[in-house]
Amino acid sequence: MQPIDVSVNVNFLVCLVLFLVTRPKPRELLVACAVAACLGVRLGLHGNAIHRTLEALSYCGAGAIPAVWLMPFLSGRSNLTLLAKLLFPPCFGFVTALFLNLGSHGTTYDHFLYAFDGSFGFQPSFWAGRMVSVTPWISELTKALYDALPLFLVAAYLIEERRSAGMGRRAFFLMLLVGLCGAACFFLFPAVGAYWIFAKSFPLHPPAVSAVSLAPTMIAAAVPRNCMPSLHTSWALVALWAAGRCSLPWRMAMRGLLMVMLLQTLVYHYLADMIVAVPFTLALYAITQTAVPWPARQRRGAFGFGLLSVVIWLVGLRWGASLFQIFPLVSWCATLLTIAPCWWLWRILDRAAENQPEAAPIAVRQTHSARTDFNPVPPRPALS
Numbered sequence: 001m002q003p004i005d006v007s008v009n010v011n012f013l014v015c016l017v018l019f020l021v022t023r024p025k026p027r028e029l030l031v032a033c034a035v036a037a038c039l040g041v042r043l044g045l046h047g048n049a050i051h052r053t054l055e056a057l058s059y060c061g062a063g064a065i066p067a068v069w070l071m072p073f074l075s076g077r078s079n080l081t082l083l084a085k086l087l088f089p090p091c092f093g094f095v096t097a098l099f100l101n102l103g104s105h106g107t108t109y110d111h112f113l114y115a116f117d118g119s120f121g122f123q124p125s126f127w128a129g130r131m132v133s134v135t136p137w138i139s140e141l142t143k144a145l146y147d148a149l150p151l152f153l154v155a156a157y158l159i160e161e162r163r164s165a166g167m168g169r170r171a172f173f174l175m176l177l178v179g180l181c182g183a184a185c186f187f188l189f190p191a192v193g194a195y196w197i198f199a200k201s202f203p204l205h206p207p208a209v210s211a212v213s214l215a216p217t218m219i220a221a222a223v224p225r226n227c228m229p230s231l232h233t234s235w236a237l238v239a240l241w242a243a244g245r246c247s248l249p250w251r252m253a254m255r256g257l258l259m260v261m262l263l264q265t266l267v268y269h270y271l272a273d274m275i276v277a278v279p280f281t282l283a284l285y286a287i288t289q290t291a292v293p294w295p296a297r298q299r300r301g302a303f304g305f306g307l308l309s310v311v312i313w314l315v316g317l318r319w320g321a322s323l324f325q326i327f328p329l330v331s332w333c334a335t336l337l338t339i340a341p342c343w344w345l346w347r348i349l350d351r352a353a354e355n356q357p358e359a360a361p362i363a364v365r366q367t368h369s370a371r372t373d374f375n376p377v378p379p380r381p382a383l384s
Contacts, residue, residue: 009058010147011089014154016061018085019068021158027074028067035063062090089150092179099183100224107216108190108225110197112321113270118209119324119331120271125194128266129203142264145257146232152258153235156242163245166291174238174288181284182231189314190225193268203267214321229310232265233277234284241285241346272317275335279309282342291353298352302345309338 019032036059043059045052065086072078117123132142153175161168195202197219236258243254266274283306292299316323316334324331 009055010150011093012058012061013054014061014089014150015064015086016057017151017154017158018082019061019064022079022082024064024067025075028071031070031074032060032063032067035066036060039063089154096179100226101222104222104224106190106225107218108192108197109216109228109318110191110194110219110270111212111214111217112317113191113228113272114194114197114212115209115214115321116272116317116324116331117270118206119328121328123194123206124271125266125269126203126206128263129195132264132267133203142260142267145261146264146268149232149235149261152239152254152261155254156239159242159245170288170290171238171242174284175235177284177288178231178234178238178281181280182226182229182234185229185280185314186224186226189228189318191227191270191273192219192223192225193227194270195268196221196223209325227269228273228314229277229280230265230269230273231277232269233262233274234281236262236265237278237281238285241350272313275338276310276313278339278342279306279313282306282346283310285346286349289349289353291356292349296352298345298349302349305341305345309342313338 024032036056039059039062040056045055047055065083067074068079068083068086114123117125132139157168157171157175160171194206197217198207199221201207240255240258243251243258246254262274283303286299286303286306289299289302294300313334
């Protein structure tokens with residue numbers, strides 16, 4: 001996995017996006033810019049022109065928090081929901097950094113994952129490392145997209161929220177649940193990635209699988225054991241599924257950027273933990289897809305298959321890694337028999353949610369009421 005780095009810039013860029021989509025008033029924008037100017041004077045701007053621009057925008061995102069907090073004095077209105085949304089990204093990033101520091105010691109199961117990846121006939125993470133290192137600008141682009149994952153997630157959230165508030169809430173809880181459940185899995189199957197475990201030979205010279213012992217190993221560096229499953233892959237899937245609701249140009253652009261980001265993800269992960277992330281995400285998607293009743297076979301089927309697949313993969317990788325070496329075809333079959341059904345189950349669950357009837361309007365009983373205009377009623381003509 002990548003070195004620990006609390007990217008406050010990206011977290012506050014998310015705050016800026018959430019702030020701007022609400023179309024703030026000029027006074028609120030002025031306060032946000034004033035706070036950003038103070039932060040710029042105090043902390044400064046660093047790096048090249050692009051980095052300085054992003055850093056300045058992140059200061060504006062940080063300034064959006066006091067601007068929303070002061071809304072009652074600036075505009076005579078308050079928006080506690082927006083304030084909570086703005087506080088969540090930096091708080092979540094801070095808590096995540098603390099948690100990863102706590103889990104940065106102990107044995108790892110990297111050799112089991114490395115052996116599985118080698119059963120494909122090559123080492124995917126080493127291949128991805130060579131691909132992104134072809135030129136410096138490709139490396140910078142893929143790393144920037146990798147770090148920009150929170151921006152993809154806020155885009156997915158806004159896409160869902162635009163359709164309905166309920167879908168926005170479900171998307172938020174899915175993203176949160178991915179992080180919480182993924183953190184629990186890190187303790188069940190700790191791994192750091194070939195980027196760290198084979199740092200001296202990465203990415204040009206992958207060690208032979210036969211030279212790697214299939215046993216837990218120690219690593220001297222204090223690196224988070226946060227590879228299994230790949231949460232970058234899980235969150236990218238959430239964004240990919242949400243992108244399907246956009247127009248074609250936006251959908252193609254977002255999916256293309258996410259594919260490039262996943263290439264950089266493979267540099268820091270094994271292919272095995274990216275595969276496990278697919279059923280892992282499907283199971284959590286089924287939990288949060290409350291638009292479909294729980295007894296529905298689409299929802300229970302997606303949850304059951306996702307959960308069972310994750311368990312089978314974790315057990316198989318830990319105690320059956322030698323099987324993949326003896327029969328390499330098993331790796332290809334297991335991968336296809338995991339990803340293809342997960343995609344199909346997600347499609348039918350998503351369609352079931354789309355086909356759910358809207359809540360029927362409550363019929364209001366029509367009653368005759370007395371006249372209230374008090375206009376005189378014209379007399380009826382006399383019968384002749």
